[in-house]
Structure formats: C-alpha cells, structure tokens
Amino acid sequence: xxxxxxxxxxxxxxxxxxxxxxxxxxxxxxxxxxxxxxxxxxxxxxxxxxxxxxxxxxxxxxxxxxxxxxx
Numbered sequence: 001x002x003x004x005x006x007x008x009x010x011x012x013x014x015x016x017x018x019x020x021x022x023x024x025x026x027x028x029x030x031x032x033x034x035x036x037x038x039x040x041x042x043x044x045x046x047x048x049x050x051x052x053x054x055x056x057x058x059x060x061x062x063x064x065x066x067x068x069x070x071x
Contacts, residue, residue, distance in 0.1 A: 019049075021035065022063075022064060033062075035052075036057070037051035037055070
C-alpha cells in the first residue's frame with residue numbers, strides 16, 4: 001500500500017434506470033417494441049427520460065417499469 005486511496009472506489013455508483021422507454025412498431029399482424037431510451041424515477045414523483053441517439057417520435061412513447069428482481 002502506498003497510502004493513496006483508490007479514487008474509483010470513492011466515486012458514487014450511478015443510479016440505474018427505473019424504466020425502459022419503448023416505441024411501438026406495428027408491421028401487419030406483428031407488433032414489436034423498440035427500446036429508445038431509459039427513465040429514472042425522481043424523488044418528487046416525476047420521471048427523467050433520456051433517449052438514445054436522435055429519435056423522431058410522432059406518436060408518443062411508453063414507459064415500462066424495470067423489474068427490480070431482474071437486475
């Protein structure tokens with residue numbers, strides 16, 4: 001040991017997203033959902049959304065809560 005602390009261990013872990021942001025894609029009889037971002041539940045009850053890349057959303061999107069047990 002050299003007396004220096006490990007800076008990486010001192011950094012707080014980034015909070016994990018609480019929601020997936022998905023866009024419904026319909027193709028005839030088949031419907032799929034494309035993940036276009038993530039959302040974080042805030043202390044005031046609001047949800048902060050960050051989209052992946054540049055998205056063109058004209059019909060809106062849906063937020064799905066991420067199952068805590070699946071993490």
